Amino acid sequence: xxxxxxxxxxxxxxxxxxxxxxxxxxxxxxxxxxxxxxxxxxxxxxxxxxxxxxxxxxxxxxxxxxxxxxxxxxxxxxxxxxxxxxxxxxxxxxxxxxxxxxxxxxxxxxxxxxxxxxxxxxxxxxxxxxxxxxxxxxxxxxxxxxxxxxxxxxxxxxxxxxxxxxxxxxxxxxxxxxxxxxxxxxxxxxxxxxxxxxxxxxxxxxxxxxxxxxxxxxxxxxxxxxxxxxxxxxxxxxxxxxxxxxxxxxxxxxxxxxxxxxxxxxxxxxxxx
Amino acid sequence: xxxxxxxxxxxxxxxxxxxxxxxxxxxxxxxxxxxxxxxxxxxxxxxxxxxxxxxxxxxxxxxxxxxxxxxxxxxxxxxxxxxxxxxxxxxxxxxxxxxxxxxxxxxxxxxxxxxxxxxxxxxxxxxxxxxxxxxxxxxxxxxxxxxxxxxxxxxxxxxxxxxxxxxxxxxxxxxxxxx
Numbered sequence: 001x002x003x004x005x006x007x008x009x010x011x012x013x014x015x016x017x018x019x020x021x022x023x024x025x026x027x028x029x030x031x032x033x034x035x036x037x038x039x040x041x042x043x044x045x046x047x048x049x050x051x052x053x054x055x056x057x058x059x060x061x062x063x064x065x066x067x068x069x070x071x072x073x074x075x076x077x078x079x080x081x082x083x084x085x086x087x088x089x090x091x092x093x094x095x096x097x098x099x100x101x102x103x104x105x106x107x108x109x110x111x112x113x114x115x116x117x118x119x120x121x122x123x124x125x126x127x128x129x130x131x132x133x134x135x136x137x138x139x140x141x142x143x144x145x146x147x148x149x150x151x152x153x154x155x156x157x158x159x160x161x162x163x164x165x166x167x168x169x170x171x172x173x174x175x176x177x178x179x180x181x182x183x184x185x186x187x188x189x190x191x192x193x194x195x196x197x198x199x200x201x202x203x204x205x206x207x208x209x210x211x212x213x214x215x216x217x218x219x220x221x222x223x224x225x226x227x228x229x230x231x232x233x234x235x236x237x238x239x240x241x242x243x244x245x246x247x248x249x250x251x252x253x254x255x256x257x258x259x260x261x262x263x264x265x266x267x268x269x270x271x272x273x
Numbered sequence: 274x275x276x277x278x279x280x281x282x283x284x285x286x287x288x289x290x291x292x293x294x295x296x297x298x299x300x301x302x303x304x305x306x307x308x309x310x311x312x313x314x315x316x317x318x319x320x321x322x323x324x325x326x327x328x329x330x331x332x333x334x335x336x337x338x339x340x341x342x343x344x345x346x347x348x349x350x351x352x353x354x355x356x357x358x359x360x361x362x363x364x365x366x367x368x369x370x371x372x373x374x375x376x377x378x379x380x381x382x383x384x385x386x387x388x389x390x391x392x393x394x395x396x397x398x399x400x401x402x403x404x405x406x407x408x409x410x411x412x413x414x415x416x417x418x419x420x421x422x423x424x425x426x427x428x429x430x431x432x433x434x435x436x437x438x439x440x441x442x443x444x445x446x447x448x449x450x451x452x
Binding site: 005007008010011012013014015016017018020021023026027029030031 | 291294295306316320323324327369385386389390393401405408409
C-alpha cells in the first residue's frame with residue numbers, strides 16, 4: 001500500500017512543474033476561445049453553408065421557379081461538392097447529382113431528402129428523426145451513419161454502400177428491404193422488388209467523397225485495381241501476393257505509388273499508351 | 274476499443290461543463306500522462322477533448338455518463354497519438370515509472386496523483402522547493418541546507434510539513450476541487 005503511494009508520488013514528481021495543469025487557465029482558454037478558436041473549421045463550415053445557400057437560390061430559381069417556396073434543392077454542376085443540411089448532416093454530391101428537401105418539415109419528425117445521381121451521406125445521429133433518402137428507384141432509411149447511394153447509372157441498378165453504421169435499403173415503393181452494415185454493399189436492379197447484398201467491388205467505393213483510401217491487409221492487386229480505376233491510368237506491380245496496410249490521401253497518385261513502392265520494396269509501372 | 278456516445282439525451286449546459294472541467298481536468302491530464310509521458314502533450318490532449326465536448330454541448334450529452342465518456346475520449350486520443358507515432362507496436366498500454374497499469378487502475382491512480390499534484394501546488398514556495406529537492410533530486414537534508422542557505426533544522430521542518438500536507442491531500446475525502 002505504502003509502496004503504491006510512493007510510486008504515485010514518484011510519477012507525479014517526475015513530471016511536476018509549478019504552474020502546469022492550471023485548471024482555471026485551461027478553462028478560460030476553452031470557454032473564452034469558443035468565439036475565436038475553431039476558425040479554420042468554422043470557415044469551412046460556413047463556406048459550406050454559403051455554397052449550399054447559393055446553390056439553393058440557384059436551384060430554387062431554375063428548378064422550382066418560385067412556385068414551391070419551401071423546397072431546397074442542391075445540385076453539383078461543376079464537380080464534387082460538399083453541403084451541410086440544417087442538422088449538420090454532411091452530403092457529398094458527385095458531379096451531376098442533386099438533392100432536395102423540404103426546409104419546413106426537415107428534422108421535425110423525419111429527415112427526408114430526395115436524390116438523384118451519386119451522393120455520399122454522413123448522417124448526424126438523431127434517434128427521434130430518422131433519415132430517409134429517396135431516389136427514383138430506391139429508399140434508404142437510417143438513424144445516423146455514413147453511406148453512399150449511387151444511381152448514376154440510371155438504366156441498370158441502384159447501389160448503396162455503407163461505410164459505417166446500419167441502414168435499411170429497399171425499393172422505393174417496396175415493403176421490405178435489407179439491412180446493410182459496415183462495409184456492405186447492396187444492389188437494387190431496377191424493376192426488382194428487393195435489393196440484394198453484394199460484396200463491394202473495391203475496398204474504398206467512397207474514396208471520391210472521403211478523400212481517403214484505407215487498406216487493411218489488402219492484396220496489392222486489389223489496391224492497384226482500385227487506383228487504376230480511380231485515376232484512369234492502368235498500374236502494374238512487379239511483385240504479386242503482397243499485402244498492404246495503410247491510409248492514403250486521394251489527392252496525389254505519385255505520392256501513393258512512391259509510398260507503396262518504398263513500403264513493399266516493389267516497382268509499380270504505369271502503362272504508357 | 275473506441276467508445277462514442279453522442280446521441281444521449283439531457284443537455285449539458287455551461288454549468289455542468291464547468292463543474293466537470295474543474296473536477297476532472299487534472300485527473301484526466303495525469304491519466305493521459307500515463308500514456309503519453311509528456312506533460313504538454315497530455316495537457317493538449319485533454320484540452321482538445323474538452324474543446325470538442327464544449328463545441329457540441331448544445332447537441333446534448335448525457336451528464337451522468339460524462340465522466341467515463343471523458344476518460345474513454347482521452348484514452349482513445351492518446352492511443353491514436355501513440356499509434357500514429359509507431360506503426361509497429363500496436364499494443365498501447367498506460368504505465369507508471371515501473372510497470373504497466375490496467376485502464377481501471379490507471380484511472381484510479383490518476384485521481385490520487387491529481388490530488389498529490391494539487392497538494393504540492395498548494396505548498397508555500399520555499400517548502401515546495403525543499404520538498405522537490407529532497408524527493409525528486411534525492412538530495413540529502415544537509416545538501417539542501419547548503420544550497421538554499423538555510424539551516425538543516427529548517428529543512429527538516431519544511432519537509433515534515435510538506436510530507437504531511439501531501440499525505441493529507443491524498444487521504445482527505447475529496448471535498449476540494451482541483452483549483
